[in-house]
Amino acid sequence: MEWTEDAIATLRQLWAEGLSTAEIGRRMGISKNAVVGKAHRLNLAARPSPIRRTPGVAPAPRPPRRAARPAMPRPSPMMAGAVVAARPPAERPAAPVVAMRPSPPLRLGNSACCWPIGDPGTPGFRFCGAQALLGKPYCAEHASVAYVRVKDRREDAA
Template structure:
């Protein structure tokens, strides 16, 4: 909108009447935000908040937050004398169970294939066979037992198979075709 002198004079008079910015916008045929922006640029007096507040219901000012403690808040571990010594509660004396030696059991050797060590198994790279990407077209109602995805082989660099890609990717028409 071009702000003509007449429109600015009308804006100032409606502003002085105390109308809302939305009502001024309706009367001038412009948006509320255009009214707010122009009023700000013209440095018109600020409007009271449209949220009506009863002064009696306003609460007392809040207390300031407690000050943060600067520096270490725990005792230093370097100085053992700085840490308070808390005596351990007296432990109930329980008799230790008697440990009996286990007799060595000799079993005949079993022919098992050698297993790789656990460390070697954890550090070896995992190689998975490459899988052909599957079509992600949803079939059925999500959340029901019959819901599934198509699963047919997907096209290269597309998440869908051929028939579903035809549905999902529609060629944008040239608007010049509609003119003729």
Template sequence: MTDPSQSWSDERVELLRKLWSDGLSASQIAAELGGITRNAVIGKVHRLGLSGRAKSTASAAPRPRKPTRQPGPAAAAPAAVMPGAMRTSAALAPQPAAEPAPMLMRLPQPREEVVIPMSERVTIMELRESMCRWPMGDPTTPEFRFCGARSELGMPYCAHHSRIAYQPVADRRRDRKRA
């Protein structure tokens, strides 16, 4: 709870406005005003409708991330410090973690270019679960058919049409840049 003697007087409100426009954080303003919490400052700022403010140089710079402790023999026992030696935070600086290599899913590669004879193409009524569902032709015409070749296990298309339908991400991006 806040001290009732430290209520929002006109002088404190003006000081709040000035500090807020100077770019101080709510915690810094609470410490400057004394006797109030950070949340009280935030609440008063919202009630006063103060939104735009200058960014301080401290808040404009990205915050360094806290280092994560790695379990091991060095973390288990503290290092001995020689008298007179200067301690620095360089040892605690976050080390950039190597990003894991992206997982690439290997798609079935066709053994050869596939030409589907007209006799293997099927209508929607003849289409079965193990058949390729690649549409061929204009769906509004009576000649419209599906590929009908044997589909890969768990895939809706045969190996040839899977290669067309499921392009690797890098290839799609490269094709977009050309266009």
């Protein structure tokens, strides 16, 4: 909207009458937000909040904060050059190997495992083709490899 002198005068008059921003917008044919923005730019007197708060009702108290973890002690000068052995990565049990007949890419059905086997650039490239789990694209064996919890990934990376 282009704010002409007449529109600004109308806004000031309706604002002084105490009409709501929504009502001013309806009367002027503009949005409530346009009224609020122009009133702010004209530095018109602020209005009290239309949200009615019941007197005597205090907001719920916040729960107490947890105590901060103690800081790690600094290494002593004697320990500064010491070499600390890293933890070995957690051993994950190997997934059971199931005898399967690989399927070429065009013969996969809706319930077949889509786990790729081999190099896609070679003629021997296939997909697992075993019975897929309900709602998953992989069989039980390959789903156990594909879907690893975030916690397990972090342990392996450490």
